[in-house]
Amino acid sequence: xxxxxxxxxxxxxxxxxxxxxxxxxxxxxxxxxxxxxxxxxxxxxxxxxxxxxxxxxxxxxxxxxxxxxxxxxxxxxxxxxxxxxxxxxxxxxxxxxxxxxxxxxxxxxxxxxxxxxxxxxxxxxxxxxxxxxxxxxxxxxxxxxxxxxxxxxxxxxxxxxxxxxxxxxxxxxxxxxxxxxxxxxxxxxxxxxxxxxxxxxxxxxxxxxxxxxxxxxxxxxxxxxxxxxxxxxxxxxxxxxxxxxxxxxxxxxxxxxxxxxxxxxxxxxxxxxxxxxxxxxxxxxxxxxxxxxxxxxxxxxxxxxxxxxxxxxxxxxxxxxxxxxxxxxxxxxxxxxxxxxxxxxxxxxxxxxxxxxxxxxxxxxxxxxxxxxxxxxxxxxxxxxxxxxxxxxxxxxxxxxxxxxxxxxxxxxxxxxxxxxxxxxxxxxxxxxxxxxxxxxxxxxxxxxxxxxxxxxxxxxxxxxxxxxxxxxxxxxxxxxxxxxxxxxxxxxxxxxxxxxxxxxxxxxxxxxxxxxxxxxxxxxxxxxxxxxxxxxxxxxxxxxxxxxxxxxxxxxxxxxxxxxxxxxxxxxxxxxxxxxxxxxxxxxxxxxxxxxxxx
Numbered sequence: 233x234x235x236x237x238x239x240x241x242x243x244x245x246x247x248x249x250x251x252x253x254x255x256x257x258x259x260x261x262x263x264x265x266x267x268x269x270x271x272x273x274x275x276x277x278x279x280x281x282x283x284x285x286x287x288x289x290x291x292x293x294x295x296x297x298x299x300x301x302x303x304x305x306x307x308x309x310x311x312x313x314x315x316x317x318x319x320x321x322x323x324x325x326x327x328x329x330x331x332x333x334x335x336x337x338x339x340x341x342x343x344x345x346x347x348x349x350x351x352x353x354x355x356x357x358x359x360x361x362x363x364x365x366x367x368x369x370x371x372x373x374x375x376x377x378x379x380x381x382x383x384x385x386x387x388x389x390x391x392x393x394x395x396x397x398x399x400x401x402x403x404x405x406x407x408x409x410x411x412x413x414x415x416x417x418x419x420x421x422x423x424x425x426x427x428x429x430x431x432x433x434x435x436x437x438x439x440x441x442x443x444x445x446x447x448x449x450x451x452x453x454x455x456x457x458x459x460x461x462x463x464x465x466x467x468x469x470x471x472x473x474x475x476x477x478x479x480x481x482x483x484x485x486x487x488x489x490x491x492x493x494x495x496x497x498x499x500x501x502x503x504x505x506x507x508x509x510x511x512x513x514x515x516x517x518x519x520x521x522x523x524x525x526x527x528x529x530x531x532x533x534x535x536x537x538x539x540x541x542x543x544x545x546x547x548x549x550x551x552x553x554x555x556x557x558x559x560x561x562x563x564x565x566x567x568x569x570x571x572x573x574x575x576x577x578x579x580x581x582x583x584x585x586x587x588x589x590x591x592x593x594x595x596x597x598x599x600x601x602x603x604x605x606x607x608x609x610x611x612x613x614x615x616x617x618x619x620x621x622x623x624x625x626x627x628x629x630x631x632x633x634x635x636x637x638x639x640x641x642x643x644x645x646x647x648x649x650x651x652x653x654x655x656x657x658x659x660x661x662x663x664x665x666x667x668x669x670x671x672x673x674x675x676x677x678x679x680x681x682x683x684x685x686x687x688x689x690x691x692x693x694x695x696x697x698x699x700x701x702x703x704x705x706x707x708x709x710x711x712x713x714x715x716x717x718x719x720x721x722x723x724x725x726x727x728x729x730x731x732x733x734x735x736x737x738x739x740x741x742x743x744x745x746x747x748x749x750x751x752x753x754x755x756x757x758x759x760x761x762x763x764x765x766x767x768x769x770x771x772x773x774x775x776x777x778x779x780x781x782x783x784x785x786x787x788x789x790x791x792x793x794x795x796x797x798x799x800x801x802x803x804x805x806x807x808x809x810x811x812x813x814x815x816x817x818x819x820x821x822x823x824x825x826x827x828x829x830x831x832x
Contacts, residue, residue: 290411291665294341300362303370304617311355311357312602316603372414372420376416378587382543382554389414389474390412391535392534406482412431426460427452431474432448432450446470448469450463452499457703471536477515559653575653576651586629590641591646604644662717669700670720671815673710689770697712709734714762729821731753750792
């Protein structure tokens, strides 16, 4: 028998793990040339560009955002180094972590895209299907494999799902984008409950008394201007049936999703159209006969067989850290390192390793920080993952590595205590680069963070703030304790930046509660409003009481809003001209909305 060896695929002499990337890059280069020559219709090129993860910016022209997919959030030192190089050489010196475990690089010129794609491919990164009407980046809890509470390590499952749908013909021209998230337990740090498909690892007791680990698959969740909670497909899905169930959901969306109205094209609207029972039946029918398909993905995926999915487990001598939204942290010690250890370190895995968060302000990482993180990862032989709250976590550490890690993160400006707590305000890119945004959400996030620091509230646990620059919820404002979305306001016959405040959003325990409207506010009064709410929560909460429970106890969003009504006032432009200029802007506010390409 003769064995045929597949020749090694290289770019600039460097091996490429995924041969399909080379074909994608060659095709992009060819289609770009056709577009430049006028041979390719601009609208066709736009759709093609989006499916390759390249997104137009509000600045127009050749300014592009490159969205790099980080499946399950896993990063290597070489990948961190490369993103630092690209940020410095082709972008504006820094990259941005998104709420879906992508890294975005802005202001990349269209004619440089091919070279950027080649460089990403040499370190195993890609942009294919990071945008467009496709299956987007597949997320997993950033502590999967290190969490003391997990039922299964979902890392390999998320990566297997990513591999299965990448370039899969059934997922190239869907009615709209399709998002898949994994969580290893019902705490749902992976935020499965507001996605098209959300997977949560669970266990059940069989008739013979033994335990079986598997999954509960949720579907048809979504945020945006009309949020929908995800609903269970069935009570229990076996490990062997997981990928067929996910593919059945994608196929049902492809067959029955709304292709005539983009506004109602997401899977969540199918619940309204068909009813949940009918939608489930469609999925079961699709799954039943999927065995006949050449794409049938049944059984345990190779990635899972190779890397395993056993849970991390609790260390016998260490109390497991409480995880998820509502986590309370008591910073009782005064030293900088001690405060960081109290707030940013997670312990409790069976092999005694620990994990520690690195804080990325506004989700931004400079080129020097990318390189510094890569150096730390190599020195400590650690794992690194990006989180869905725009930070990074170092995993697989030993106790004696914590102090040196803190010192190196401090040198990078990434050692603030309270990553993922009150200080950690999350925002979408907003009007900085997005066509749809009407406000500078990043500038507001910075202002809120500064206010919380000044008030001594930044280290408070149990409260999270999220901001979107419009109603589309790329900042996930519906799902967290304090949420804002941008809106144009009119006062004294002038346009002014404003926000709608929501309170009480929560995701966890296999449920989701969407924040309720409190009141509208001028953008410049939002930091004061947040300060008052956080102060009140801090003063009135019971021991370890989550924000949404406290909010219900004191009367809800409207009741809390009554104490903020004085802030919903615009002084005249002569008295306070700053109210008519958005954050990070110098001229008068103007709500400029461009054509939508695709929201995050």
